[in-house]
Amino acid sequence: MLRYWRQHRRLSQLELAGRASISGRHLSFLETGRSSPSREMVLGLAEAMDLPLREHNALLDAAGFSARYSELDFASPELTQVRRMLDVVLERQEPYPVVVLDRHWNVLMSNRAAMRMVALLLPPETLAAMADGKPLNLVHTIFVHEGLRESIENWEAVAHATVLRLSREAAAKDDKQLKQLLQSVLGMPGVPAAWRVLDLGATTNPFIPLVLSRGELRLNLFTTLSSIGTPLDVTLQELSLETYFPADDETDRALERLADGWQPNLSAAPKDLGAVG
Numbered sequence: 317m318l319r320y321w322r323q324h325r326r327l328s329q330l331e332l333a334g335r336a337s338i339s340g341r342h343l344s345f346l347e348t349g350r351s352s353p354s355r356e357m358v359l360g361l362a363e364a365m366d367l368p369l370r371e372h373n374a375l376l377d378a379a380g381f382s383a384r385y386s387e388l389d390f391a392s393p394e395l396t397q398v399r400r401m402l403d404v405v406l407e408r409q410e411p412y413p414v415v416v417l418d419r420h421w422n423v424l425m426s427n428r429a430a431m432r433m434v435a436l437l438l439p440p441e442t443l444a445a446m447a448d449g450k451p452l453n454l455v456h457t458i459f460v461h462e463g464l465r466e467s468i469e470n471w472e473a474v475a476h477a478t479v480l481r482l483s484r485e486a487a488a489k490d491d492k493q494l495k496q497l498l499q500s501v502l503g504m505p506g507v508p509a510a511w512r513v514l515d516l517g518a519t520t521n522p523f524i525p526l527v528l529s530r531g532e533l534r535l536n537l538f539t540t541l542s543s544i545g546t547p548l549d550v551t552l553q554e555l556s557l558e559t560y561f562p563a564d565d566e567t568d569r570a571l572e573r574l575a576d577g578w579q580p581n582l583s584a585a586p587k588d589l590g591a592v593g
Contacts (some may be wrong), residue, residue, distance in 0.1 A: 317374065317375055317378045317566065318346060318347050318375070319363060321367060321371065321577075322347075322365065324490060325350065325366070327341050327365070329344055329347070329364050332361070332364060332365065333477070335365075336360050336361050336364040337360075338357075344500050345546045346361075352379070354527070355378055355381045356380075356454060357577075358372075358379045358381065359376070359384065361375070362375050366390055366535045368383075368489055368550075368553060368554070369385040369547070369548075369549070369550045369553045369555075370387070370489075370550045370554070371489075372384060372385060372587050373385055373387070373550065379505075385548060385550050386548075386549045386550065387549065387551055388549055388551050388552075390418070390424055390555075395549075395551070396517060398544075398552065399425070400555075400557070402425055403425075403583070404415055405557065406425060406426070406427035409426060409427060409429070409559055410427060410428060411428065411429045411431050411572055411575035412429055412489065412559060412560060412561055412562070412571060412574060413426070413429040413430035413432075413433050413559070413560040414426065414427045414429070414430060414557060414558065414559045415427075415430050415557070415558050416555060416556070416557055417454060417555070417556045417557075417558060418491050418551075418555065419489070419491065419494070419538075419554035420453070420491075420494060420497060421453055421454045421455045421482075421497070422451040422452070422453050422454075423451060423452045423453070423454060423488060424451070427451075428575075429500040429571065429574070429575065430560075432523075432574050432575070433528075433535070433560075433574070434452075436530065436533060436574075436580070436582065437464055437467045437528060437530060438457070438463060438464065440461075440463050441462075442462065442463065442467050454479060454558070455482065455497055455501055456473075456501075457490035458474065458475055458478055459501045459504050460477075460504070464528070467528050467530045468526065468527065468528060468529075469528070469529045470524075470526075470527050472508075473524050474524060474526055475507070476511060476535075477524045478501075478530070479498070479501065479502070480552070481495065482497065482498050482501075482580075483498060486498055489551050499546050499580035503508050521581060524538075525537060525538050526538070526539060526560070528554060530582050531580055531581050531582035531583050532580045532582075533570065533580040533582060534566070534567075535562075535567050535570060535571070536562070536563040536564050536566070536567045537560045537561065537562060537563055537567060538560075538561055538563045539558055539559065539560055539561070540558070540559050540561065541556055541557070541558055542556065542557045542559070543555065543556050565584060568588070
């Protein structure tokens with residue numbers, strides 16, 4: 317496992333040994349099993365390779381030690397205070413939509429603004445499944461025709477950026493479920509075959525808006541991604557908050573109006589929201 321992650325991080329033995337402040341000979345002995353690492357050595361090497369907490373625990377287990385970091389269920393009583401804190405963050409972002417995602421892009425929490433937006437864009441059967449407790453996967457909503465796909469004006473740009481992001485996450489974390497998610501979306505109808513040959517070094521635009529359009533509703537959004545600082549739990553480290561901010565004044569007004577109860581005509585042509593009372 318040590319050799320695998322070192323090579324996965326594209327580090328030579330000498331480079332990793334330097335980062336971990338040990339000799340290259342000692343590192344070689346650890347990789348071949350000629351020497352057994354201490355618990356502190358395992359953690360030091362994991363830190364030197366900048367591995368996720370989940371992989372810290374996996375390396376400790378492989379070396380015969382107990383896990384250092386807990387992995388609590390998000391709904392567990394121990395994380396009640398964290399969920400309360402996230403509730404405050406989500407509420408403070410109104411009228412801008414925010415969702416809390418797990419490591420596989422499943423929506424764990426959302427604020428009212430996000431629910432208002434998906435209620436207008438997702439089909440009734442998807443909303444019914446959410447009400448029954450089935451988690452919404454953000455990647456699937458982008459790629460499945462019955463999800464957001466038909467409402468995204470710049471779908472190809474957004475979808476390609478999502479594929480690149482998903483690819484990098486799957487590679488960095490060596491996550492089998494993320495890899496399976498990636499393969500499932502690459503095989504969906506309408507996804508260009510060229511995307512299946514992934515260039516992880518490809519440059520992307522610094523800013524790709526998400527333009528949602530349905531009837532007289534049109535939202536031009538940009539997203540930011542944030543995480544919980546210095547977590548000591550696997551589950552918490554893997555949480556991310558995706559916030560959708562208006563990219564223009566019209567979208568800002570539309571989000572404010574939705575918060576005030578506006579019900580846009582989803583079959584009508586878009587209107588100039590600045591002129592609507």
